[in-house]
Amino acid sequence: MNIIALIKQTPDTAKLSRTLNGLQLMADGQPRIVNPWDEYTLETALRLKEKHGGKKVTALCLGNPESIEALRTAIAMGADEAILINDAALANADSLGTARALAAAIKKIGAYDIIVGGRSAIDGNMGATAVQVATLLGVPMLSYVAALNAVNGGAKSISVVRAMEYGRETVTSTLPCVMTVVKEIAEPRYPNFMGIRKASKAVIPTWKLADLGLSAADVAAKVTWAVDLPPTRDTNVEMIQGSPAEQAKALVDKLMAAKII
Amino acid sequence: MMSLGPTLELTPEHLMIRDAARDFAQNEIAPIAAHYDEIGEFPMETIKKMSAMGFMGLEIPEAYGGAGMDGLSYVLALEEVSKADASHGTIMSVNNSLYCGGIYKYGSELLKQKFLQPVASGQKIAAYSLTEPSSGSDASRMKSRAVKRSDGSYVINGRKSWVTSGPVADFVLLFTMTAPERGHNGITAFLVEADQPGFVRGKVEPKMGIRASATSELVFEDYVCPAEHRLGEEGEGFKIAMTMLDAGRIGIATQALGIAEAAYEAAVGYLTEREAFGKKLGEFQGLQFQVADMKTRIEAARLLIYNAVLAKAKAQQSGARYTLEASMAKLYASETAMECAHRALQMHGGIGYSKELPVERYFRDAKITEIYEGTSEIQRMVIARNVLGLR
Numbered sequence: 001m002n003i004i005a006l007i008k009q010t011p012d013t014a015k016l017s018r019t020l021n022g023l024q025l026m027a028d029g030q031p032r033i034v035n036p037w038d039e040y041t042l043e044t045a046l047r048l049k050e051k052h053g054g055k056k057v058t059a060l061c062l063g064n065p066e067s068i069e070a071l072r073t074a075i076a077m078g079a080d081e082a083i084l085i086n087d088a089a090l091a092n093a094d095s096l097g098t099a100r101a102l103a104a105a106i107k108k109i110g111a112y113d114i115i116v117g118g119r120s121a122i123d124g125n126m127g128a129t130a131v132q133v134a135t136l137l138g139v140p141m142l143s144y145v146a147a148l149n150a151v152n153g154g155a156k157s158i159s160v161v162r163a164m165e166y167g168r169e170t171v172t173s174t175l176p177c178v179m180t181v182v183k184e185i186a187e188p189r190y191p192n193f194m195g196i197r198k199a200s201k202a203v204i205p206t207w208k209l210a211d212l213g214l215s216a217a218d219v220a221a222k223v224t225w226a227v228d229l230p231p232t233r234d235t236n237v238e239m240i241q242g243s244p245a246e247q248a249k250a251l252v253d254k255l256m257a258a259k260i261i
Numbered sequence: 262m263m264s265l266g267p268t269l270e271l272t273p274e275h276l277m278i279r280d281a282a283r284d285f286a287q288n289e290i291a292p293i294a295a296h297y298d299e300i301g302e303f304p305m306e307t308i309k310k311m312s313a314m315g316f317m318g319l320e321i322p323e324a325y326g327g328a329g330m331d332g333l334s335y336v337l338a339l340e341e342v343s344k345a346d347a348s349h350g351t352i353m354s355v356n357n358s359l360y361c362g363g364i365y366k367y368g369s370e371l372l373k374q375k376f377l378q379p380v381a382s383g384q385k386i387a388a389y390s391l392t393e394p395s396s397g398s399d400a401s402r403m404k405s406r407a408v409k410r411s412d413g414s415y416v417i418n419g420r421k422s423w424v425t426s427g428p429v430a431d432f433v434l435l436f437t438m439t440a441p442e443r444g445h446n447g448i449t450a451f452l453v454e455a456d457q458p459g460f461v462r463g464k465v466e467p468k469m470g471i472r473a474s475a476t477s478e479l480v481f482e483d484y485v486c487p488a489e490h491r492l493g494e495e496g497e498g499f500k501i502a503m504t505m506l507d508a509g510r511i512g513i514a515t516q517a518l519g520i521a522e523a524a525y526e527a528a529v530g531y532l533t534e535r536e537a538f539g540k541k542l543g544e545f546q547g548l549q550f551q552v553a554d555m556k557t558r559i560e561a562a563r564l565l566i567y568n569a570v571l572a573k574a575k576a577q578q579s580g581a582r583y584t585l586e587a588s589m590a591k592l593y594a595s596e597t598a599m600e601c602a603h604r605a606l607q608m609h610g611g612i613g614y615s616k617e618l619p620v621e622r623y624f625r626d627a628k629i630t631e632i633y634e635g636t637s638e639i640q641r642m643v644i645a646r647n648v649l650g651l652r
Contacts, residue, residue: 076277190285193278193315193328193338200274 001054001153001175004106005045005079006117006130007038007061009070013122034070037118037181039188044148044181045116046078046189052151054114056080060105062090062098068204075199076191082202083109087209089216095124097219099132104212106137113153115178119144127180134178142171142179275337278330282338285314286345294346297473298622301465303429304473308352312383316342317356321365325373326382332570336515343519347626348473350519354512355425356380359389359634360434363505364452367493376432376452376490388430389509390421390479391502397423398639400499401445405437405481413488415439415451417481420463423633427477428465431455434505436498437481448498452490459484470625507584509634510591511569517591517598517630518562524598524605524623525555531609548608555601562594585647592640595630602627 012031034042048054059074061067062085071082085101093101106112115134120127127143134141146163149170156175161168163182191199209215240247240254255261271279290307297304311317319335321327328334335357343350364377379385396402405419417437424433433453440447453460463478493501532543532552542548569590572583602624606613613620631637645651 072273072277076281190310190314191277191281192313193281193319193330193334194323196274196277196281197329200272200277 001048001052001113001151002109002111003045003048003054003057004109004112004115005038005041005057005059005074006102006115006133007041007059007070007074008035008118008121008123009033009061009063009067010035010121010123032066032069034073035118035121035123037120037122037183038070040181040183040185041116041118042074042077042079043186043188044145044179045114047148047186048114048116048151049078052148053153058083058109060102060109061085062101062105064091065206068206071204072199072202073191075202075204076195077189078191078195082204084204084206085212086206087216089209090219092221093219094221094223095126095128096132096223097221099129099136100219101209101212101214102129102133103136104214105207106133108207108212113156113175114151114158115139115176117178117180119180119182130178130180137176137178140173140177142173142177145179145181146184148185271333271337275333278334279337279341281314282316282341285311286341286349290342290345290349294348294473295616295619295622297346297348299472299616301467301472301475303352303426303475304349305429307349308386309383311342311349311353315383316353317383318361318377318381319357321361321377321381325365326378326380327361332511332573333567336511336566336570339512339515340519340522343516344523345519346473347516347520347623347629348471350516351425351471351474351629352386354509354516355389356387358508358512359505360387360432362508363389363434363450363501364492366504367450367497367501368452369489371489372452372492380432385431386426386429388424388426388433388479389505390424390427390433391436392421392423394420394422394478398636400436400448400502403436403438403448406441407437407439407449407451407486409439415486415488415491417451417453417459417484417486419481421479421481422463423466423476424479425474425476427479428462428475433479434492435479435481436502439495439498443496445499446496448502449495450492450498450501451486452492453481453484453486457484469628470622471629472625503584504582506634507582507587508573510587510640511566511573513630513634514562514566514569514587514590514594517594517627518559518566520598520623520627520630521555521559521562521594521601524601524620524627525552525559527618527620527623528552528555528601528605528608531605542608551604551608555604558593558597558600562590562597565590565593584643588635588640588643588647591630591635592637592644595627596637598623598627598630 009032012033015031045057049057057079059071059079059082061071065086068084075082085105117130131141142160144162145160147161149159151158158175159172161170240250315328318327319330323329339353342353361381364372380387393403407415407417409415435451435453436448438447439449459482461480463480466476535542569586572586576583606620606624609620
């Protein structure tokens with residue numbers, strides 16, 4: 001059973017004041033980390049290997065050349081191999097363009113049984129890419145997975161629990177499939193020092209669009225958007241005078257008149 | 262191998278190790294430090310987690326259960342741990358430099374398999390025991406004895422004190438006297454097991470600082486040690502103890518650096534937030550001068566530590582000692598820790614004296630670094646004897 005972990009490197013939003021320019025995330029020159037949701041991605045992929053009969057975990061990342069650091073973290077945590085997809089034409093790709101490149105890379109990797117992703121990336125927060133990858137590959141999509149019930153590589157089946165707003169859903173699917181995980185799935189491990197030694201020596205290949213048989217037109221953004229702050233609301237402050245009892249009565253009267261209570 | 266170039270630039274591997282250690286220390290150790298300081302118990306849960314990451318035998322080759330990293334990686338990781346909590350730093354330092362390093366350097370294959378592998382891989386906790394109630398720096402006056410029997414085994418009797426991790430250690434690297442008439446040349450090193458008859462854990466020391474690093478006496482009552490558990494030859498104990506202290510002193514220097522850093526960062530945070538007399542504290546020149554001195558001393562201490570690490574790496578090739586470099590780093594870094602903790606507490610005023618903040622803990626923890634593994638006075642003696650050629 002081969003597992004592919006989709007990971008992304010994102011700005012460190014814990015240092016938000018330095019990463020926000022108005023409403024836009026500043027990508028350049030800011031501290032970057034493995035997308036925190038993808039720490040769960042990696043933990044899930046590693047557990048699929050260690051506890052559910054997986055054979056190999058490949059970490060796959062689309063991003064700028066610095067994203068190689070996120071892939072080294074993946075190897076330090078225990079991934080067997082890592083591949084970076086980097087191409088200038090992908091710099092402004094939307095989630096569909098990103099998904100096309102990822103799907104092409106997954107086909108190039110070849111044998112796969114489970115593709116794991118995080119519920120979203122903390123920079124764009126769309127949660128769309130993994131779903132689009134599943135669609136492009138023509139395999140089932142299991143989103144918001146909170147627990148693995150049973151995984152059977154031989155029978156090509158998987159049973160998972162999905163965390164939904166209204167409760168829990170137990171879903172059984174055939175393999176291969178794509179799943180996204182939420183943080184209830186498992187606590188991510190820390191990379192150990194032996195893993196770091198391996199990671200620092202690992203040769204991580206970079207695939208360009210041409211390596212994936214894609215052109216810039218194939219991944220060109222179809223969606224553009226702008227963001228605005230919600231309009232500020234006008235507020236008035238009225239100080240109520242009097243003794244505490246009088247203030248309370250006046251306040252209640254006003255709230256009732258305004259039909260708030 | 263060492264990759265310290267003339268620029269002292271850390272390699273990507275070193276940076277990854279430092280970042281992983283920092284991440285772990287800040288997320289797992291820092292939040293529990295005050296609690297374990299309060300109750301004074303050994304933080305077994307975090308130590309087990311550290312073991313799984315490879316903190317406990319960092320420089321020992323993977324074949325013997327370690328992480329197989331270099332001396333610079335060790336100090337980078339230890340600094341981060343100590344910055345979060347000096348007690349965890351003590352436990353890590355003793356396990357690595359005083360215990361694992363000693364067996365790796367002097368131990369037979371049998372000793373490495375039995376006593377090194379389980380400790381470097383973190384399954385067992387280890388201790389180093391040289392001090393006795395009536396002998397500290399002057400080890401030649403120790404009263405404990407190991408008497409050789411006709412079958413080659415030794416019977417050990419006596420009382421050891423101030424044993425770091427004594428209340429929980431599975432194995433102890435023990436120094437005791439086999440030939441009292443020969444003074445420090447009569448000291449021999451043994452590896453002893455806590456689950457054997459005659460091994461008794463004594464009273465736990467109620468300490469001022471590093472309270473989570475449990476420290477106790479150990480009492481030996483007719484403890485029988487097989488000949489093959491002797492480390493080195495008879496009479497080589499003092500040399501082994503001192504050689505290990507060279508490495509140990511780099512560890513304590515690094516622990517001190519971590520405490521100094523923590524105190525300094527607390528001070529900088531407070532100076533940039535707290536206001537008095539209508540100004541930020543950091544705008545007062547008297548405090549600016551102090552914070553400048555703190556920062557400068559910290560960086561000087563760090564460079565002395567890196568210098569000692571470099572000397573240790575060279576010594577591993579040449580077989581020479583690096584006592585001078587290790588002692589200078591230990592002396593300067595520990596006095597820097599005390600100075601920075603003192604300054605940081607004073608800058609905080611009343612709140613610095615409160616257990617609401619960790620600053621008072623840094624102050625209590627810093628003090629031990631000027632005392633154990635050779636007091637500041639001993640370091641000055643060692644340094645002076647080295648430079649004056651008086652050994």
